[in-house]
Amino acid sequence: MRKTVIAQEAFRNISTGASRTVYLFFVISFILFSGAGWSSRTVVDLSMDAEKFRQAGGSVTIVSAPAKIDGEQCDALSKTSGISSSGAIRQIESITFSALPDRALNQYAITPGFASLLSSTSLETSVSGIWISRDLSSDTGWLAGSKVSLSDGRTSDVAGVYDFPSDGRDQSLAYAVASPYSYSDLFDECWIDSWPISPQSEQLSYLSVLASPDGIFEMEVPTIRQLNSTLGVKFDGSEKFDKVPFVAVQIFLIAISFSSATIWIWTRRLEFSSALHAGVRRADIILQLIIEFSVLMVPAGLVSAIILYFFSHYSNPDPWISSFCVGLKFIFISALAFLLSIIFTPLFLREDNLFRYFKER
Amino acid sequence: MQINLTDVSHSFSGQPQLFTHVTFSICSGEMVAIVGPSGSGKSTLLSILAGWQKPSEGEVLRSGIESISWVFQNPHGVAQRSALDHVSLPLLARGLGRSEADTEARRILEIFGLLELSHRPFSSLSGGEAQRLMLSRAVAKKPSVLLVDEPTAQLDMASAKTVNAVLSSLSGIDSIVVVATHDFHTRDACSRVIDLNDFIIDESS
Ligand SMILES: Nc1ncnc2c1ncn2[C@@H]1O[C@H](COP(=O)(O)OP(=O)(O)OP(=O)(O)O)[C@@H](O)[C@H]1O
Ligand SMILES: [Mg+2]
Numbered sequence: 384m385r386k387t388v389i390a391q392e393a394f395r396n397i398s399t400g401a402s403r404t405v406y407l408f409f410v411i412s413f414i415l416f417s418g419a420g421w422s423s424r425t426v427v428d429l430s431m432d433a434e435k436f437r438q439a440g441g442s443v444t445i446v447s448a449p450a451k452i453d454g455e456q457c458d459a460l461s462k463t464s465g466i467s468s469s470g471a472i473r474q475i476e477s478i479t480f481s482a483l484p485d486r487a488l489n490q491y492a493i494t495p496g497f498a499s500l501l502s503s504t505s506l507e508t509s510v511s512g513i514w515i516s517r518d519l520s521s522d523t524g525w526l527a528g529s530k531v532s533l534s535d536g537r538t539s540d541v542a543g544v545y546d547f548p549s550d551g552r553d554q555s556l557a558y559a560v561a562s563p564y565s566y567s568d569l570f571d572e573c574w575i576d577s578w579p580i581s582p583q584s585e586q587l588s589y590l591s592v593l594a595s596p597d598g599i600f601e602m603e604v605p606t607i608r609q610l611n612s613t614l615g616v617k618f619d620g621s622e623k624f625d626k627v628p629f630v631a632v633q634i635f636l637i638a639i640s641f642s643s644a645t646i647w648i649w650t651r652r653l654e655f656s657s658a659l660h661a662g663v664r665r666a667d668i669i670l671q672l673i674i675e676f677s678v679l680m681v682p683a684g685l686v687s688a689i690i691l692y693f694f695s696h697y698s699n700p701d702p703w704i705s706s707f708c709v710g711l712k713f714i715f716i717s718a719l720a721f722l723l724s725i726i727f728t729p730l731f732l733r734e735d736n737l738f739r740y741f742k743e744r
Numbered sequence: 745m746q747i748n749l750t751d752v753s754h755s756f757s758g759q760p761q762l763f764t765h766v767t768f769s770i771c772s773g774e775m776v777a778i779v780g781p782s783g784s785g786k787s788t789l790l791s792i793l794a795g796w797q798k799p800s801e802g803e804v805l806r807s808g809i810e811s812i813s814w815v816f817q818n819p820h821g822v823a824q825r826s827a828l829d830h831v832s833l834p835l836l837a838r839g840l841g842r843s844e845a846d847t848e849a850r851r852i853l854e855i856f857g858l859l860e861l862s863h864r865p866f867s868s869l870s871g872g873e874a875q876r877l878m879l880s881r882a883v884a885k886k887p888s889v890l891l892v893d894e895p896t897a898q899l900d901m902a903s904a905k906t907v908n909a910v911l912s913s914l915s916g917i918d919s920i921v922v923v924a925t926h927d928f929h930t931r932d933a934c935s936r937v938i939d940l941n942d943f944i945i946d947e948s949s
Contacts, residue, residue, distance in 0.1 A: 388845075738796055
C-alpha cells in the first residue's frame, strides 16, 4: 500500500472508532500516567522525608567539649564539602526582659556560623542584636527589628527569630535568646549540619574544632551526639532510593504495556487476518498500527507529562526536574513496550485464522 | 490456471473418512458447485483447495494460481468502516491510490447492486447486503480462485435471491469459482456440480 493510504486508513480507524479508540486512549493514558505518577511521587516523597529529617535537626551532629571548642574552626567546617553549616555555642548568663520580669531565660553566645545554622539563611553581618526563639517571639510579639528592654534598663535589638520546634530535639534552645559573639572566647559545643552526607560518616574530622592550647593529651574525650535522633540516626537518601523497586515496577509496566497492546491487536485479529487476505502486506498493517498508536500516544503522553510536571512540583523541596525525568523515563519505557508489541504481535496474525474462526462458530 | 485433485481423501484424526478418492480438475472461467449434506466436508474441501488444509491422502496441483479469496458463510467486516472502504481495501493493497481505488470499488459495488449503500457503515448492513459486500470485496481482489462457502445458508429467500443473482453474474470472470452450498438455486447458477455423496464410499467397494 502507498504510505499516504496507510496513514489514511489509520486516521479513518481512529476517527470512526474502529481502532478501539476509547479503549486504547484510556489504556495508554492510564499506564503512562500511573507509571510516571508513581515514580515521580516516590522521588518527591524521598525528598520530603529527607527534608523532614533535616528540618527536625536529624542531620545536625553536636560535638560537645565544654570550654574547649574553637569557634572560628567550628564555623570554618562549613566550608568543607558535605557540611552545609556549622557554628559554636556556649551558655552565658541568663537574661531577663522587662516584659517578662519573672522569667530568667537561657542565653547563649553563638558564632555567626551558628546563626546561619539556626536560621538556615546566611546571617547578615550588618544586623546586630539578639536572636530569639519562635516560641518567645509568639508570646511577646517581637520580630526582627523590634527594640526590647531588659530588666536591668538596657535595650537590645532583635536581629532575627529562629525556629526550634519541639519535634524530639534537645529543647535547651526552645525558649531562649542567642547572641552573636566574637570568636575570642572558647565555646562548649560545635553544631555541624552535614548534608546530604550522613552525620555519622565524618565524625573524625569534627575533632579539628577542638582548641588544644595545653596539648591534646590533657583533654577529655569530647562527646558526640545527634541534635534529634527521633527520625533515625541517619538519612541515607541514596540507600532509600536504591530500596525503591523501580526496576521491578518498570518490568511490571513493560509487561502491562506490552500485553495491553497485544490484547488491543488480538481483539482485532479478524480485521487484520481479513486485511491480509485482501492482500495487505503485514508490514503495512504494522505501520498502520504504529500510526494509530502514535496518534493517541502523543496527546496521552503530553497530558501525562503536564500532570507529571505538576506532580514534580507539588510540595517538592528539591528541584522538580529530577523527579520529572524519572517519570518521563517511565513514560518512554511504557511507550516503547507498546511499540514492541505492535511490531511483534502482528507476526502471529495468519490469514487462515479467518477459516478457523468461521469454522468454530 | 488450473487446480487438479487426484485421489484426494481426508479424515480428521480419530474420525471417519469424510470423502475418498476425489478426483477432478477446475479451470479458470469455470464455476463449480460443491454440494453435499451438512458435515460431508464441503468447507474442508474448500480449505484443501485453498491450501490451508493438507489432505490426508492424494495430491493437489495448482498451476498459475496467484491468489485466493474466501467468502465465508458469516460475513465479517469492520463494523465502523463504510461499505466502500471494505471494497477499496484489496485495490489499495494492490498499490492503487485512494481515488482510483474508490472509483473501481464503486464500479464493483454497482454490479452487486450496493452502490447506494457505499457510505453506510458495515454494522448497518443486513445479512444479505453484508454477504454481497464481502463477495464484491473478494471479486475486487481479482483472485485466481474465488471460494464461496454457503453464501445463502443464513439468508431469507429474498436476500438469497440477490446473492444468487450476483453469483450467476460472476460466471464470466476469469477466475476459478468454487461455491459450497445446500441451496439448489445457487447450484443452478454454477456450470458444474461436484456432489460429495459420490465420494462417500464404503471401504469395501
Ligand atoms: N479441524 C477439525 N478437526 C476435527 N474435525 C473437524 C475439523 N474440521 C471439521 N471437522 C469435522 O469434519 C466434518 C466436515 O466438516 P465441514 O465443515 O467440512 O463440513 P461441511 O460439509 O462444510 O458442513 P456444513 O454444511 O455444515 O458447513 C464435520 O463432521 C466436522 O465436525
Ligand atoms: Mg461448511
